[in-house]
Amino acid sequence: MRCLLVLLALGATAGCNRGQSKEAPDGKPSPTLRLAVVTDLKGYLEPCGCTSRPLGGIDRLAAQIRALRDGSVPLVVLMAGDLFFDTDALEPARVDQANRNASTLLGILDHLEIDAALPGRRDRAQPQEELARLHTASRFPWLAMKGAAEVVRIKAGELRIAVVGVRPGAKRDAVMAAVGSAQAETDLTIALVHGSRRDANRIGAIDGVDFVVHGGLDQDAPLPPHRAGEAWVLNAGRQGQGLTVVDLHRKTDEAFADLSEWSKKERIRQLEAQIADLSEKILEWERSKDVDPADLRAQSDRLAALKTQREAMDAPPRSPRGNSFTARWVELPKEAPTDQEVTKLMREHDKAVNQANREAFADLAPRPLGPDDIAYVGSEACGTCHNPAYVWWQSHPHGHAYLTLQTRNKEFNLDCVGCHVTGYDQPGGSTVTHNLKGALVNVGCESCHGPGAAHTKNPEIDIVEDAPESTCLPCHNEEHSDQFDYETYKKTLIVPGHGLPPVEP
Ligand code: HEC
Ligand code: HEC
Ligand code: HEC
Ligand code: HEC
Missing domain, CATH: 3.60.21.10 (Metallo-dependent phosphatases)
Incomplete structure (x- = not known):
């Protein structure tokens, strides 16, 4: 902007016309x-x-x-x-x-x-x-x-x-x-x-x-x-x-x-919101007896000005x-x-991170059980008595959440594993490398019903039946599950064999 002064002073463009637009072959300036x-x-x-x-x-x-x-x-x-x-x-x-x-x-x-x-x-x-x-x-x-x-x-x-x-x-x-x-x-x-x-x-x-x-x-x-x-x-x-x-x-x-069309659209959006807002308020003020007519007129003028601005946006x-x-x-x-080429570098990176973490955390055992904690057993153990539920779960996305990571070389990735396994970082649960020899991979029964060793040993001992929204949200958060709606999602879990009587063959 310094150059502008020179331009005005000399009335010439000399020295100031660097980087002018050239004509493209189609006549439009490039x-x-x-x-x-x-x-x-x-x-x-x-x-x-x-x-x-x-x-x-x-x-x-x-x-x-x-x-x-x-x-x-x-x-x-x-x-x-x-x-x-x-x-x-x-x-x-x-x-x-x-x-x-x-x-x-x-x-x-x-x-x-x-x-x-x-x-x-x-x-x-x-x-x-x-x-x-x-x-x-x-x-x-x-x-x-x-x-x-x-x-x-x-x-x-x-x-x-x-x-x-x-x-x-x-x-x-x-x-x-x-x-x-x-x-x-x-x-x-x-x-x-x-x-x-x-x-x-x-x-x-x-x-x-x-x-x-x-x-x-x-x-x-x-x-x-x-x-x-x-x-x-x-x-x-x-x-x-x-x-x-x-x-x-x-x-x-x-x-x-x-x-830019981009900024223009944004400006139109803002103006329309302002117009809608002010129109509504003016209607309210007109109904109310307490508003000074002069104020009302001033606001109506403001609205007219906004509308003029809005119309001007339609001109080419x-x-x-x-x-x-x-x-x-x-x-x-x-x-x-x-x-x-870049994709290749990313895939090599995934493999390297997986391998490095697998080694670095090889000894990372789950947190020990406290006196009141119940151990995890894995979904297969539940399946011995709840076979229809187990069969259903295996075909549900929860039942192959770990495979989702494995196919991407991300199962040892610290940014991923926690939500694609069961009981992560819980006492007696899983870590990035430990998962009861595979029993706790995937989002298993115990992700929702809680650790099940006691109930598995003795079904008279109750296990959590309901899974409220707070059970889902640590995994189904906004960043990772943008469409999550508890009622809608939960409904899809209550099926014959799981929550509904199994269909007779
Ligand atoms: C040894 C067999 C057996 C095993 C193993 C077993 N359950 Fe159960 N479960 C039962 C029986 C029996 C009931 C009671 C059924 C009823 O009252 O209708 C039950 C009931 C339930 C209920 C309903 C709530 C309740 O406490 O009554 C849930 C939820 C449940 N089991 C989940 C699980 C999960 C999760 C696992 C694995 C961690 C599991 N069960 C393992 C036999 C078993
Ligand atoms: C431990 C983490 C975790 C918890 C807890 C969890 N989920 Fe999920 N959920 C996942 C993951 C991960 C997937 C995707 C699995 C895949 O496809 O690899 C998923 C997928 C789903 C899907 C399938 C969505 C689709 O696109 O088909 C439904 C439905 C669902 N979850 C419902 C629930 C509900 C309801 C709860 C709570 C009662 C819950 N989940 C609790 C991790 C979790
Ligand atoms: C905070 C928990 C969380 C973390 C961390 C997480 N995920 Fe997920 N992931 C989910 C949930 C929940 C879903 C299911 C979302 C839905 O359907 O609403 C999901 C779904 C997916 C899906 C879609 C599966 C399908 O077949 O549609 C892929 C792929 C996936 N995750 C990969 C990853 C990878 C890779 C990472 C690490 C970079 C990761 N996730 C980290 C919770 C998580
Ligand atoms: C994503 C969460 C989730 C997972 C994973 C899950 N359940 Fe459930 N389960 C629920 C919900 C929600 C209900 C319905 C609770 C209610 O009716 O309030 C339920 C109900 C049940 C019931 C009670 C059924 C009845 O007859 O009322 C049993 C038994 C059960 N689940 C067993 C299992 C077993 C076994 C697995 C694993 C193979 C499993 N669940 C996996 C969420 C889950």
């Missing part, structure tokens, strides 16, 4: 630059696969980035927010798996040719030794690991870009100084931030910043671009569920206009004469293409 933005990856190599519509996968992300780098438009890939870790204080037992995960991810990110990244607070909270190990091995720049702000310069086609990494919690003055120093010889300034919305907006408001890549929000839904000062704030959700792709058309040194967009961009959210569902 973008000057394409940004691919990823925020809050948090060490996710792929989604767990538990939910109805799993999103993400670093191999899918890699395929997208490869496709975007098609040579027609210069591509810059930026990341902000926690990259490698999703917790700041790892339990000692989880350190090895988390570090292996970080190493695998780092290798893959290197392969993606990231232009710059701003690690988040959780990354920075890891033990210095581990962080240094990763940082040294990394081929892409990690910003602001020491100072409050750090600038890297990128040349993309004709454009000279300054990327300013802002250390989480950095003082605004320090960031202003870094942005200021970056302005010379720069066509575009992009700040990478980890923090709250307020933090991102504060950095966006600094003179000279054109875009802010905002990590640290840590929410699933990506935010459409929004304004902060002269800048635009970009976010891409979390856990690699997708990426935000921005096509920039740069003609001058002015601020950018947002032509004017093609802007100055700078503009369009941003889109590229979601990564199961069907999205994968980068085979």
Whole structure:
């Protein structure tokens, strides 16, 4: 934005027209630059696969980035927010798996040719030794690991870009100084931030910043671009569920206009919600005798203004004469293409983690039974007397929950095993390696009815009959069972042979 002053003063475009849009063969101007933005990856190599519509996968992300780098438009890939870790204080037992995960991810990110990244607070909270190990091995720049702000310069086609990494919690003055120093010889300034919305907006408001890549929000839904000062704030959700792709058309040194359908839809949604809300309130006020007519008129005028704004959104967009961009959210569902090379690295990683944990936790015995605890016996033991129930259970997803992990080389994975076995971490139950020689794999009878040794020995001793919602929720939580509804799910468990009399042959 510095250049604008020169432009006005000289009345000429000399020296200021770098990175202008070129004409594509079809007559439409092709973008000057394409940004691919990823925020809050948090060490996710792929989604767990538990939910109805799993999103993400670093191999899918890699395929997208490869496709975007098609040579027609210069591509810059930026990341902000926690990259490698999703917790700041790892339990000692989880350190090895988390570090292996970080190493695998780092290798893959290197392969993606990231232009710059701003690690988040959780990354920075890891033990210095581990962080240094990763940082040294990394081929892409990690910003602001020491100072409050750090600038890297990128040349993309004709454009000279300054990327300013802002250390989480950095003082605004320090960031202003870094942005200021970056302005010379720069066509575009992009700040990478980890923090709250307020933090991102504060950095966006600094003179000279054109875009802010905002990590640290840590929410699933990506935010459409929004304004902060002269800048635009970009976010891409979390856990690699997708990426935000921005096509920039740069003609001058002015601020950018947002032509995205994405933001437009969001704006329309907001306006319609405001209109509905205010209309309802006005109806109420009209019915009430206590509201001052002048106030009511003022509110009606406000409503009319909102409606005018809403109608204006339907007009076809004017093609802007100055700078503009369009941003889109590229979601990564199961069907999205994968980068085979990266998939291979992920599968090797799964095997390595499985093998390492199997050895590291070989001696991890279940917690001992207390005086009032009942031992687990496994579903097969129940089947000797409850055969119809056992037969039903074997064909239910609970009956092969462990196979689900085994086929993926994840049965010793600490992120997975706990919900796909019976009595995990319970006295006399299972651990990552111990499961009563296979009796406690899968989500067995005792996951719902409680440990059954006493009842098995003597059926006169009652076992828990009902399984209330609280029994299901530790496994069927929001992250792993998005469609869970207790009544609906439970109904499917009450079948002939289990809860209903067996069908006579
Ligand atoms: C030796 C045979 C036997 C074994 C083994 C056995 N049960 Fe039972 N179970 C019974 C009998 C008998 C009843 C009482 C049936 C009735 O009253 O209708 C019963 C009742 C139940 C009930 C109803 C609640 C209650 O206490 O009356 C549940 C639930 C149950 N069993 C679950 C299990 C589970 C889970 C296992 C394995 C951990 C298991 N049973 C093992 C024989 C057995
Ligand atoms: C120990 C963890 C655990 C508990 C406790 C648990 N579940 Fe599950 N449940 C699972 C897992 C894991 C699966 C998926 C298994 C697979 O396909 O690999 C599953 C699958 C299901 C399914 C099948 C869903 C489908 O897509 O077909 C139903 C229904 C279900 N659970 C209901 C319940 C109910 C109701 C409760 C409580 C009464 C409960 N579960 C308790 C772990 C658990
Ligand atoms: C907090 C408990 C929990 C954890 C941890 C967990 N799962 Fe699950 N998983 C579930 C539940 C519950 C379901 C069933 C969800 C439903 O149908 O509503 C499920 C279902 C699945 C399914 C779908 C099975 C099918 O055939 O449809 C896969 C695959 C799966 N999990 C794999 C994994 C992997 C891999 C991990 C580790 C990265 C993992 N899970 C960690 C609870 C968990
Ligand atoms: C996902 C949870 C879950 C699993 C796993 C499960 N049950 Fe149940 N079971 C229930 C629920 C819920 C009921 C119904 C309780 C009620 O009616 O309130 C029930 C009822 C029963 C009853 C009472 C039946 C009756 O006639 O009223 C028996 C017996 C039983 N289960 C045995 C088993 C056995 C044996 C297994 C393993 C082979 C098993 N259950 C696995 C949840 C489960």
